[in-house]
Amino acid sequence: MAAVTADQTTQGTPGAADAAEAEHLKVFDAAVAADERIEPRDWMPDAYRASLIRQMAQHAHSEIIGMQPEANWISRAPSLRRKAILMAKVQDEAGHGLYLYSAAETLGTSRGELLDKLHTGRQRYSSIFNYPTLTWADVGAIGWLVDGAAITNQVPLCRCSYGPYARAMVRICKEESFHQRQGYELLLALSRGTPAQHEMAQDAVNRWWWPSLMMFGPPDDASAHSAQSMAWKIKRHSNDELRQRFVDICVPQTEALGLTLPDPGIRWNEELGQHDFGAIDWTEFQEVLKGNGPCNEQRLAQRRTAHEEGAWVRDAAVAYADKHAARPGSSGAAARPVEASS
Amino acid sequence: MSSSTDWPLWEVFVRSRRGLSHTHAGSLHAPDAEMALRNARDLYTRRSEGVSLWVVPSTEITASSPDEKDSFFEPAGDKPYRHPTFYEIPEGVKHL
Numbered sequence: 001m002a003a004v005t006a007d008q009t010t011q012g013t014p015g016a017a018d019a020a021e022a023e024h025l026k027v028f029d030a031a032v033a034a035d036e037r038i039e040p041r042d043w044m045p046d047a048y049r050a051s052l053i054r055q056m057a058q059h060a061h062s063e064i065i066g067m068q069p070e071a072n073w074i075s076r077a078p079s080l081r082r083k084a085i086l087m088a089k090v091q092d093e094a095g096h097g098l099y100l101y102s103a104a105e106t107l108g109t110s111r112g113e114l115l116d117k118l119h120t121g122r123q124r125y126s127s128i129f130n131y132p133t134l135t136w137a138d139v140g141a142i143g144w145l146v147d148g149a150a151i152t153n154q155v156p157l158c159r160c161s162y163g164p165y166a167r168a169m170v171r172i173c174k175e176e177s178f179h180q181r182q183g184y185e186l187l188l189a190l191s192r193g194t195p196a197q198h199e200m201a202q203d204a205v206n207r208w209w210w211p212s213l214m215m216f217g218p219p220d221d222a223s224a225h226s227a228q229s230m231a232w233k234i235k236r237h238s239n240d241e242l243r244q245r246f247v248d249i250c251v252p253q254t255e256a257l258g259l260t261l262p263d264p265g266i267r268w269n270e271e272l273g274q275h276d277f278g279a280i281d282w283t284e285f286q287e288v289l290k291g292n293g294p295c296n297e298q299r300l301a302q303r304r305t306a307h308e309e310g311a312w313v314r315d316a317a318v319a320y321a322d323k324h325a326a327r328p329g330s331s332g333a334a335a336r337p338v339e340a341s342s
Numbered sequence: 343m344s345s346s347t348d349w350p351l352w353e354v355f356v357r358s359r360r361g362l363s364h365t366h367a368g369s370l371h372a373p374d375a376e377m378a379l380r381n382a383r384d385l386y387t388r389r390s391e392g393v394s395l396w397v398v399p400s401t402e403i404t405a406s407s408p409d410e411k412d413s414f415f416e417p418a419g420d421k422p423y424r425h426p427t428f429y430e431i432p433e434g435v436k437h438l
Contacts, residue, residue: 041408088388095385102369111348111371168368175389314373318349321374 032233037163040106048232051225052162053107054123055234060100061118061125065299067093069133070142078136085182086139092179096172103164119304127285128215130293137190137197137204143183145205145212145250151176152246153216156236165234184253191258198258205254206262213277214285216243222282247275350399352378354386357394364396372397 024043031038038044067090074090077083101111117123128146133139154176157169190201217223217239229235237245247266254261265278287293349371355364367386372378378397386392406414422428431438 039408041405043409091384091388095388098370098385099368105351105369171368314349317373317377321377324374 032161035161035233037166038161039163047228048234049107051229051232052165052234053104053109055225055229056100056104056107056165057109057114057117057123058125060097060104060114061123062129063093063097063100064118065125065129065303067097068299068302069129069131069295070139072133073136073139076136077139082186089143089179089182092175096175099168099171100165103168106164115307119300119307121291121300124289125299126215127288127293128211129299130288130295131207131211132294134207135200135204137187137200138208140183140186140190140201141204141208143179143181144187144253145183145208146215147176147179147183148250149212149215149246151180152242152249156242159233159236161233184257187257187259201257202259205257205259209262210280210284213243213246213280214282216240216246218282218285244274247277251275349373350401352382352397353400353403354378354382355396355398356382356386356392358392360393364394367391369400 025045028038028042028044028048031042038048070086070093071090074083074086077086101114104114105111114123118125133142151173154169154173158166158173160166160169187201187205190197192198217226220226220238220240223239226235226238230238250261251266263278265276267276269276288296291297350373351369352372352375353369354367356367357364367382370378370381370385372381375397379395382395382397387395418424
């Protein structure tokens with residue numbers, strides 16, 4: 001907020017601007033404290049707006065990039081049932097990306113700007129999607145573990161202080177539940193299948209477990225944005241708290257699958273009433289974040305190609321709309337205007 | 343990369359079932375009204391959430407300003423007699 005005040009003093013009447021700013025901030029702080037929602041046209045601190053755009057953009061980009069590792073298996077799904085499920089799931093991810101882009105745009109950024117920042121590497125997406133999907137079992141592991149971790153993160157976001165983000169998350173969380181269950185069912189089928197299928201399921205869990213734990217972000221004492229986000233009620237729980245919750249949920253689910261988690265350090269801690277687990281390799285996390293993960297370049301290149309190769313479709317749709325708008329007597333193609341309201 | 347600007351923004355309203363009003367579901371970009379309707383179907387009714395859709399260009403919506411919310415809505419603030427609970431009725435009086 002110091003920066004905002006400094007900017008204000010460069011304007012005409014510094015005293016009056018400061019006073020108005022302070023008054024606005026008081027109203028904003030009171031709304032957040034009272035657990036009210038902040039809506040798009042309300043005054044908000046510049047840093048709150050910037051922080052939300054950063055988080056929502058990263059979230060939207062993750063949904064869109066996240067379509068790639070799973071779409072990789074659509075053509076090789078082992079049955080029509082599994083194929084239809086996977087297509088519906090990938091379509092949902094596109095939908096989630098669109099809900100979130102729309103919500104981010106209420107803060108004054110544009111779709112074009114967000115996509116451009118993704119394509120030029122100026123905004124991030126979740127590191128988890130820089131890992132490859134090597135076998136069919138990975139589709140199950142992503143649904144169960146990756147979507148499971150995402151749900152653990154996202155359920156508290158339904159109560160986020162920014163209204164449009166919270167509303168988008170309510171919709172997303174409802175739909176994510178199917179994603180997680182289909183993944184779990186898929187792994188269960190493999191685990192109870194032939195020894196080779198069982199082994200494939202175990203291998204996928206071994207590879208996705210640690211990256212899934214990293215999805216909760218760095219430990220609390222090393223998290224750059226956590227404290228401020230919690231003060232603004234964008235975040236409701238700390239990274240470590242959510243990670244612990246996820247581990248406690250997964251341990252019994254793993255047993256029911258007939259599989260194991262690749263961490264000999266996991267054991268029930270009677271005293272704390274939760275599971276202990278092993279140390280996370282944060283150097284790997286940092287490397288993937290820096291762009292050195294197995295698929296960083298491939299994911300971004302494919303996204304850029306899809307965008308560029310779709311340009312003619314977007315342009316053609318605009319040309320068609322312009323042509324029809326220019327034609328006298330035609331009111332916007334075939335859609336009928338509403339005759340009576342409510 | 344294409345230099346074309348974003349498609350116009352549309353607000354989407356969904357009637358979830360007959361007998362209920364359309365309610366705001368969210369927004370989307372589309373080049374024209376017909377495409378907006380189709381996109382709205384794919385984006386907001388993938389699980390049969392609606393039986394009817396409206397799409398409205400966002401630029402056509404006029405909104406009240408949050409800055410004037412106190413003065414704008416103030417006239418209703420001091421009229422509790424518009425609510426039935428304002429009136430005291432003797433005990434035992436029925437159907438009132």
